[in-house]
Amino acid sequence: MRTARRFLLALGFIPAWAPAAHAAPRPLRDVSGVIETFRAFVVHQITQAPQKPKPATLGPAPAGGPTVDLGDLSQPEAVERAVRRAVPAPGPETQVTVPNGQARLGDFTIGSAETVTGHLLVLKGDANVYGRLLGNLVTVDGDVFVHPGGVVSGDILALRGDVKDEGGEIGGEVRTLSAPTRTGATVALSPLAAFGRNVAGVVGVFLTLLALGVGLVTFARPNLEVVSDTVSHSFGRSFMTGLVGQILILPTFGMLIVGLILSVAGILLLPFAVVVYVLLAILGVVGGYLSVAHAIGETYTRRRMAQGAALGSPNSYRYLVAGLTGLFVLWAAWAVFGWVPVAGEIVRAAAVLVTWLMATAGLGAALLSRAGVRESFAGRLIPPEALTDEYLWATPQFGVPAVRRPESGPGTRPGTRHDAGR
């Protein structure tokens, strides 16, 4: 047993070493050729097909026993199923009835002076036809050779075998049905591999977005905050605007192209305009998505602080990390459970839907606020005071019973001193 293991281990090293020898000088190549031949021989000895059974005639089964009808071979898969059902493990003792025909085990030859009448089923062996077969011929795990002068009047079907027409006469149709082969491009990943790939993908996208977000906060924080506030205070309007924006993004692009083409000078600007337009569209969607993440993180952080949680420094970086983490929860769930049938697809669909919703709202907010330039939009629905950071301190702005506000006369503004001018 130990020797066998060592031998197999050595065999495993041979293919790893042999390719390197191809680039080697000729003596080494010769050596590698010898080794390759030896390896092929050993592998052949280990993996060679099982020995063909000794030729034998399979007797007919008793009444009600297994039967294979070879009268119609136009449905090869059906014939294969019938044979497998009737003769799951062919052996010398197997009995099977072939209506109007016979069954053989192992190689079978029809001599040049012979005529076999009726259908012929050959299991685990080749069929060599030198003479005449008046009927259909089916082989399972074997080839058919129709030699010069040989005649098969009916159809031929080779299941997991081949048909070699070497100059004989075949009256009917020839069919070969091979074993299924797995295509490399279509092999599904195992759950473990799928899990690893999905997690890597989700983490990669998360880190990329995080890096973009950090850059956005660093270099365009005011714009990001305005877009974020727009999403917070006008989510529905932002979403509808984003939806319309998505619908119009291609027609607008087409109009831009046509307009530039029609104007003579514009043609020169066409390549730049295309690049700029595409970049703006990407920036709108990605920046909008990050703004939504910022808004979610800000809302979450403020709520925690309102509940008395002590947080280090509530700033845009923290908002962004918290929001992106929240948005990626569904994607993380998909990465972990994506391999589960049905449920994995549902989680992925939910993640896609939520991502699209947020990106659409973000795009809409970016459009409404003119990429964060138009500050007044977000403040249109609520007073500017609400956009300040005052209530980060968890102090209610109105109706505090413990504090008696100074009496104010009509027309006086809050904060105006009553004793002014006294």
Place this chain on the structure above:
Amino acid sequence: MRAAAAGVALVCWAGALSAQTMRPFGTFRQLHGESRLHARLDFAAGRLRVVAGRAGELYRMALAYDADRFVPLSSYDPARGAATLGVESVGGPGLRVVSRHQLEQDAVVELSPKADLALDVSLGAVDADLDLGGVRLSELRLEAGASRSVVRFSQPNPIRCRTADISAGAAEVSILKLGNSRCDQVRVEGGIGRMTLDFGGAWTGSERAELSLAVTELRLRLPRKVGIRITMDRLLARFDPNGLVRRGDAWVSPGYDQAAQHLDLVLTTTVGGVRIDWTD
């Protein structure tokens, strides 16, 4: 530990079970003096290639099909001289593409160069290349669903072809060297898509083509040596005569009356465009 290892192995094995499998299938029939063949090719999804076959065979097909969803078609009716080849979805006729893997099916069909061939092709989501040069085509009918099909007549047809009926749904169809087809009448119906009709080749007689197109970009490649006459009924379609001159309600090529062979095109188009290129 063993249980964990077994669990991992089971999970990996379950993944392997879901892998896609293709199954090779081959069929052929020897030629036993048949002078005619009515071949019907049904191909729901995948890649299809049709070429002229070997002299001693009536037909041959090498197919790799998705055994989970399709079954191979292979039958021959000696009384009618009719063969049916291709793949059919397990649930019966019709096209239901549920996986992009189905598009990886592949078939090569060879048809006898000896027998007069009436070819009837029905394509679903197929990338098809039909080279009919070298076969004795007596009749052609092509239904292209959502396919990208190229029909080429790379060699002159040894016999006269009565009709070529081509019907395209949402497809991209190119028919090249139609002059080699020797078809007396060509009928084309186009839905949505793009179509190229190349009337080049070795002309031996006149032809008539009826084109009925809905929303199709049509590119006509016309030989200068043949007299061209186009009668057009168009609604919103663009048309650039590109050298054709107006005569009555038709457009004709210069020297139409002197040409030995004529091509009469009756074109009905709704939306799209008709572009004409000249070939020598």
